[in-house]
Amino acid sequence: MTQRPNAVLFDLDGTLLDTAPDFHWVINQLLEAEGKPAVTYDFLRGHVSNGARAMVCAAFEITPEHDAFPELHQKMLTGYLEHLDVDTVPFKGISDLLNWLDELQVPWGVVTNKPELYTLPVMRGLNLLERAATIICPDHVTERKPHPEPLLLACQQIGCATENVWYVGDHIRDIECGRRAGMTTIGALYGYIDQDTDTRSWQADHYVECASEIMPLLKSIYTA
Numbered sequence: 490m491t492q493r494p495n496a497v498l499f500d501l502d503g504t505l506l507d508t509a510p511d512f513h514w515v516i517n518q519l520l521e522a523e524g525k526p527a528v529t530y531d532f533l534r535g536h537v538s539n540g541a542r543a544m545v546c547a548a549f550e551i552t553p554e555h556d557a558f559p560e561l562h563q564k565m566l567t568g569y570l571e572h573l574d575v576d577t578v579p580f581k582g583i584s585d586l587l588n589w590l591d592e593l594q595v596p597w598g599v600v601t602n603k604p605e606l607y608t609l610p611v612m613r614g615l616n617l618l619e620r621a622a623t624i625i626c627p628d629h630v631t632e633r634k635p636h637p638e639p640l641l642l643a644c645q646q647i648g649c650a651t652e653n654v655w656y657v658g659d660h661i662r663d664i665e666c667g668r669r670a671g672m673t674t675i676g677a678l679y680g681y682i683d684q685d686t687d688t689r690s691w692q693a694d695h696y697v698e699c700a701s702e703i704m705p706l707l708k709s710i711y712t713a
Contacts, residue, residue: 503680582701
């Protein structure tokens with residue numbers, strides 16, 4: 490029988506929040522400034538979960554070893570810091586889910602590879618910062634996901650055993666991290682996933698096609 494969660498943790502970009510619209514705007518502003526053609530939203534969306542470096546490389550068709558990469562990367566980060574919560578919103582169903590968890594007094598939090606410099610402002614801008622029981626960024630650990638250290642630290646801060654915590658993510662690194670930490674995992678198939686990705690190879694405990702399916706899944710466990 491599946492263990493009822495005592496806490497729920499989320500990846501940030503592509504899982505809790507739909508941040509791609511702001512990334513798309515920033516990247517296209519940078520491309521325009523460099524005299525390059527814009528990229529489509531769908532093109533960029535598939536690269537968001539791999540981080541700023543991957544987005545710059547994909548948009549400019551370069552590698553991190555390219556002479557122009559360091560400056561472009563820094564310009565992208567600077568632009569994003571000024572435009573990180575303009576069009577970013579929780580995925581449909583997330584707000585209801587968080588309200589429900591709050592009503593049940595089930596702590597929830599964020600474990601992300603997004604640096605604190607960007608994570609905290611975007612959470613604050615959406616009035617989620619004070620509600621989260623824990624927010625773990627790369628700044629707080631020595632190892633990033635898929636290493637389990639970030640999730641273990643989150644559980645320590647919440648005061649929950651890992652086997653009683655569920656983790657939701659839209660990338661194989663999230664599911665691997667959750668499995669290595671001994672958690673129940675949910676694969677967020679609505680996230681920023683390349684169309685060629687075999688998501689079933691992630692071996693998540695559960696999968697959801699949209700964020701609004703998470704609450705019914707959890708309710709089925711709580712009422713079982």
